[in-house]
Amino acid sequence: MNLPLDPSRLKFGIGQPVSRKEDPVLLRGEGRYSDDLSLPGQAHAVMVRSPFAHGTIRGIGTEAARAMPGVLAIVTGADLEAAGVGPMSLNVGQKNRDGSPPHLPRQPVLTTDKVRFVGDPVAMVVAETAKEARDAAEAVMLDVDALPAVTEGRDAVAPGAPLLHEAVPGNVVVDFHYGDAEAVAAAFARAAHVVRLPIRNSRVVVSPMEPRSAIGTFEDGRYVLRAGSQGVFGMRGGLAKVMGVEVDAVRMLTGNVGGSFGMKASVYPEYPALLHAARALGRPVKWTDTRSESFLSDSHGRDHDMVGELALDAEGHFLAVRLTGFGNLGAYLSNATTLPSTANTVKNVIGVYRTPLVEVSTRCVLTNTTPVGAYRGAGRPEGNYYMERLVDTAAREMGIDRVELRRRNHIRADQIPYDAPSGMHYDSGDFPAILEEALAAADWDDFPARRAEARRRGRLRGIGIGHYLEVTAPPSKEMGGIRFDEDGGVTILTGTLDYGQGHASPFAQVLVDRLGIPFDRIRLMQGDSDLLIAGGGTGGSRSMMASGTALSTASAQVIERGRKLAGHVLEASAEDIEFSSGRFSIAGTDRGIGLLELAAQLRTMPAPPDGLPDTLDVSTTDQYEDSAFPNGCHVAEVEIDPETGETEVVRYVTVNDFGTLVNPMLVAGQAHGGIVQGIGQALTEHTAYDEDGQLLSGSYMDYGLPRAEHAPSLGFSSHPVPARTNALGAKGCGEAGCAGALPSVMNAVVDALAERGIAHVDMPATPLKVWRLLHEGVAA
Numbered sequence: 189m190n191l192p193l194d195p196s197r198l199k200f201g202i203g204q205p206v207s208r209k210e211d212p213v214l215l216r217g218e219g220r221y222s223d224d225l226s227l228p229g230q231a232h233a234v235m236v237r238s239p240f241a242h243g244t245i246r247g248i249g250t251e252a253a254r255a256m257p258g259v260l261a262i263v264t265g266a267d268l269e270a271a272g273v274g275p276m277s278l279n280v281g282q283k284n285r286d287g288s289p290p291h292l293p294r295q296p297v298l299t300t301d302k303v304r305f306v307g308d309p310v311a312m313v314v315a316e317t318a319k320e321a322r323d324a325a326e327a328v329m330l331d332v333d334a335l336p337a338v339t340e341g342r343d344a345v346a347p348g349a350p351l352l353h354e355a356v357p358g359n360v361v362v363d364f365h366y367g368d369a370e371a372v373a374a375a376f377a378r379a380a381h382v383v384r385l386p387i388r389n390s391r392v393v394v395s396p397m398e399p400r401s402a403i404g405t406f407e408d409g410r411y412v413l414r415a416g417s418q419g420v421f422g423m424r425g426g427l428a429k430v431m432g433v434e435v436d437a438v439r440m441l442t443g444n445v446g447g448s449f450g451m452k453a454s455v456y457p458e459y460p461a462l463l464h465a466a467r468a469l470g471r472p473v474k475w476t477d478t479r480s481e482s483f484l485s486d487s488h489g490r491d492h493d494m495v496g497e498l499a500l501d502a503e504g505h506f507l508a509v510r511l512t513g514f515g516n517l518g519a520y521l522s523n524a525t526t527l528p529s530t531a532n533t534v535k536n537v538i539g540v541y542r543t544p545l546v547e548v549s550t551r552c553v554l555t556n557t558t559p560v561g562a563y564r565g566a567g568r569p570e571g572n573y574y575m576e577r578l579v580d581t582a583a584r585e586m587g588i589d590r591v592e593l594r595r596r597n598h599i600r601a602d603q604i605p606y607d608a609p610s611g612m613h614y615d616s617g618d619f620p621a622i623l624e625e626a627l628a629a630a631d632w633d634d635f636p637a638r639r640a641e642a643r644r645r646g647r648l649r650g651i652g653i654g655h656y657l658e659v660t661a662p663p664s665k666e667m668g669g670i671r672f673d674e675d676g677g678v679t680i681l682t683g684t685l686d687y688g689q690g691h692a693s694p695f696a697q698v699l700v701d702r703l704g705i706p707f708d709r710i711r712l713m714q715g716d717s718d719l720l721i722a723g724g725g726t727g728g729s730r731s732m733m734a735s736g737t738a739l740s741t742a743s744a745q746v747i748e749r750g751r752k753l754a755g756h757v758l759e760a761s762a763e764d765i766e767f768s769s770g771r772f773s774i775a776g777t778d779r780g781i782g783l784l785e786l787a788a789q790l791r792t793m794p795a796p797p798d799g800l801p802d803t804l805d806v807s808t809t810d811q812y813e814d815s816a817f818p819n820g821c822h823v824a825e826v827e828i829d830p831e832t833g834e835t836e837v838v839r840y841v842t843v844n845d846f847g848t849l850v851n852p853m854l855v856a857g858q859a860h861g862g863i864v865q866g867i868g869q870a871l872t873e874h875t876a877y878d879e880d881g882q883l884l885s886g887s888y889m890d891y892g893l894p895r896a897e898h899a900p901s902l903g904f905s906s907h908p909v910p911a912r913t914n915a916l917g918a919k920g921c922g923e924a925g926c927a928g929a930l931p932s933v934m935n936a937v938v939d940a941l942a943e944r945g946i947a948h949v950d951m952p953a954t955p956l957k958v959w960r961l962l963h964e965g966v967a968a
Contacts, residue, residue, distance in 0.1 A: 200700045200707035202916070205853035209692035209712075210444075219444040222401035222416050223476045230403065230472035231260055233462060234321040236311040236328045237484065238303035241337040241556040241881020242350060245301060248311055249329030256327060258320030263312040263465055265298035273297055273464050276457065277429040278521050282530050285365035285549070292361065293353035293554065295520045297430065297457045303332060304352050304519035305556050306882055307484025312461045314473055337556035337881035341493050341514030344553040352519060352554045359554045361517060364530040367510075367547030367609075375508035375545050379499035383582045388950040389570045391491035391516070391875040392868075393483055393891055394563055398446025400486065401476040404462030411438045411463045416445040418453040419725020420717040421667075421683045426455040431463060442715040445687035449865075450562030451486050452687065453727055454523030458485075483886045487522040488875065489563020491515070492529045492550075492570060498578040504588050506597050508545035509537060511574060515552040515560075522561030526552040532567025535659040536927075538608045539575045540619040540819060541597040546609045556881040562727065564865055565658070565923040569930050572656040576931030580652070580938065581947065591632070594623060594655060612659055614817050615912040617845060622907050623655055626821035626843040629903055635825070648828040649838075650940025654932030657819035660920040661728025667721055668738030669713075669807045670699070670746055672787035679711045681807070682738060683723015684731040686714060689858065689922060691731060694851040698736055698916070702743035703783060704770025722809040729818065729920025732850055733913075738810040740915040745808060746783075749801045754781055756796055757789065814913040818920050820844035822863070822928030826936040830944075833959030835871055835937060841903035842928060847911040847919035855921045856904045862925015863902055868894030869926075870933040874952050892954070 200206055213219060236248075250262045268274050274297040280290045299308050311328055315321035336350045343349060344359040352359055376382055402415035411431055417423045420440040428435040445452065458475055465473045477485060494513030500506055515529025529550045538546060579597075583590035598620045599606050606614040627633075635651050642649035669681030680695050696710035713719060724734060747767050754772035755762035764775050773780030781789070787804050796802055825839035842859060849855050872892035876884040885891040910917030930951070937953045938946065946961050957967050 200697055202697050202701045202848065202850050204697065204851065206693045206697060206707070206851055208690040208854065209696065210690065214444070221398050221444045221446055222414060225403055225414055226474070227403060227405065227472040230474045231314050231316060231469060232318040232321045233312050233314050233465065233473050233475040234318070234325040235309045235458060235475070236313060236325050236330070237481070238306060238308040238310055238330065238332070240303050240332050240334050241306050242335040243303050243332035244335065245299070245303060245310070246331040246333060249331065250311065253313060253324040253327040256320065256324045258316035259313065259324045260316065260469055261314040261465055262328065263298065263314070263461055265296045265300035265310070268297050268461065268464055269300070271464055272432045273460050274430055277426055277455065280362060280521065280525050282362050282364050282526050284363045290362035291356040293356050293520060297460050305558055307481070307558060308519065309457050312465065314465050314469065339555050339557050339877040339881055341491070341516035341553045341555060344555050345551060350556070352556065356554055361521070361552045361554060362526050364526065364550045364552065366534045368545065369547060372508045372510055372545045372547040376497070376499045376510070379507055380502035381500045381582065381586050383498040383578050383585060385496045385578055385581050385948060387494050387496050387574055387577055389490045389492040389494070389573060390869060390951040391560070392489045392563060392873050393875055393885070394449050394451040394486055394489055395893055396447030396449060396451065399477040399479055399482045400452065400456065402459055402462055403472050403474045404459070404466040405472045406463070406467035409437070411467070412441065413459055413463060414441045415459060416448065416452050416687065417442045417685060418448050418687055418727055419683060419685045419723055420715055421720045421723030422725050423455065424717040427459060427463070430455055430460045440717040442685060448687045449564045450489065450523065450566060450727060453562060453725065480887055483883060484558055487561030488518065488558050489560065490570065490869070491560050494574060496574045496578050498582055500582055500586065504586060504593050504596055506541055506543040508547070509543050509575065509578065510547045511537060512549045515550050516555055516557065517552055518555060518557045518559035520559045522559035524562035524566050528562065528567035528570060533571045535610050535612055536568045536571030536657070537575050538610050539572055539657045540599055540655055541575070542599050544609060557877060564862060565926045568658040568923055569866065569926040572654070572927045573930040576654055576935060580935045584942070584947070590653065591627065594653070595620065613814070615814070616909045617817060617819055618907065618909050619819060622819065622821050622843050622845060625905070625907055626823050626841060629841040629843060629905060630823035630839065632823065642827055646830070648830055648940040648943065649825065650936040650938070651823065651825045652932045652935025652937070652939055654822040654824070654928040654930065654935065656924065656927040656931070657817055658729065658924055658927050660733065660816045660818065661730035662815055663811055663813055664724040664734065665722045665809045665811045666734035666738040667723055667807070667809055668735070668742035670742045671805050674791065676784060676788065677709045677711055678705050679713050680739065681713045681719055682735040683720050684714060684726045684735045687726065689726065689731065690854050694732060694854060695735060695739060697850055698739045699743065702740060703746060705783065709784070721807060729922045729924070732916065732918040733812050733816055733920060736850065736916040736918055737812040737914045738808070741810040742806045742808050745806045746804055749804055749806070750783060750786060752800050753790065753796060753804070754786055756800055757781060757786065812914045816847065816911040816913050816919040818844070818846050818924045820924060820928055822932040824932035824936045826933065826940055828937070828940045828958060830962050833955035833957070833962065835953055835958060837867055837898065837900045837933060840900045843905050843907055844924065845907050845909050845919065846921045847908055848917035849906060849908060850916065850918060852906070858921045859904055859925045860902050862923060863929045864894050864899050866926040866929020867898055867933055870930055870951050871953050872898060874954055
């Protein structure tokens, strides 16, 4: 229902840059993160982790540790198996190319037979204090016969490679294939030009501000876990599977969360171990990861080793794109498992270009490394990165201007709706216009002058385009709950979860727009699984589409209930009741009642007659019907010091189509965060293992997170084309920054190095790597 604008909606409605509701609390230090919580009588847990990347367990010596002061219990994998806890729950949606199911490794909560990566948990020590638990954990003796390790996906399938799991022949979990191989081969055979480019999408360590922490309890016959997550409803179901109980026997609680980027979405071994210990000891048990442990224990991101190929005709029109390679899963299956390097790469590699055929062949393999899971985009930035690097390379090899090659192959606005060979149905967008706006904002035509000026200073300057399109999370059900509270406030209940995005304000803006409820009366509840009837969590840039659609449906139900109840209160027919700007009124009169006034009156008045609702509260589930397709164009400019190899991003502009912007300020903030993460992966973040599987970049002394000095001023502008796939017209924005940053920065780096004859650089373009390419002709 479109309501006439009132002052509240002008300030707090959809489209307004409203400040985040939670910021005053967080800035005062009043947030409640997992490690801030303490429960009466709690004990403390510390994990015992393998120092070996691969080996057979001969024994776990716990006698000395058990006798140490304060020790209450030492939990091993054998203890958990005897109690019916585990194994970890696995979920792989992809099948092998022959249609057979994937080969799934068995993962105990605490490993019992072999250790398979440095950090693999083998026991948990519980003591009265955290210090006593740490001391005892150091006294646990692990007897392991070391085995050879493998850390690279390509090496894991080589003859004679170490086998991690007997149930996974050749270390291949799934041999994925998508596309018509014969048709693609024919397109390549008739192509006038073929680009072939080995491309690495480098591994990253996920580094949220808040390390993982949890408290497990057993209360009134139910397991209760308090921990950071990306959605309590799904986490509850995952915990129930591992604990071997019905979902009603588990409650999941999440307070404030200091970042996740995909990493905190799944059940980790620490959680069921904590719940088991809490039940066995009859008291709460708390665990908090150290930062050094989190480098090993938290799922990593990316790590794909691909060969990209693009077939073009003589005029430079794309005929087919083909990707072949490996997705490194680490030692076990983490959240999102095989999805990023398979189905999500398929969905996103086409991007904004008319490409008739696509083929993706990926072997998802196990290695003796930390498990790899979802990381901001989970295949979306990867797909766009591959295509944009291929486009720039094709332009250079064919002597076609790189902008012109993109223009020549764009999906035009008059061709949308567009059925892509990935199976995606693009519903909206104006890709050519966005490219032109980005080029103008970047002052593209005057770049040669800036390059010449940099050359006079002894610097190499390059400019790069990242013209991306993302496919957001697939359709799913989401809860839309609206509760009218006794104090006159209104509580939103929904199954997405804010782990830094700032959901409270934009969700409230939807209710301001739909129901005319004052902004300051609206609260948000997401973190208690007992209060939810559905919930897909936050991930895949789905929150506003999912929760916004659900809240729109719930608002319509509130209005319908309110019309009937207002008719009863005002002694009029419901058909004569109109609703506008938060008020029900009798058509053609000035008699009416406000929505909040009606909710308050319902608490004191006699029960309404049969057939009328007795409350305005609504608890419903809704399903948005299709993915959306956020897209845009980033233009990055870099300067390289050839004497040191250091790369600096000196200019950066973006033009984006995120559909309807519910809160433009928060959208820009999400884009900025994703861009900086993309710059970090492109230039500074290097996850390195040695031949024995030891993580060499295991602290911030060795692992280069991007810092403020790496982030230029980030130009942000919008060219919104509302989506037709959800009630709000939103397209999602949380992961798009990475999707545009990876290709734009790396294309700029290669453009800067091209005058020295360098045609490709894999991420990360660290100073050492760039210096060696310039001075020795090899990558570090």
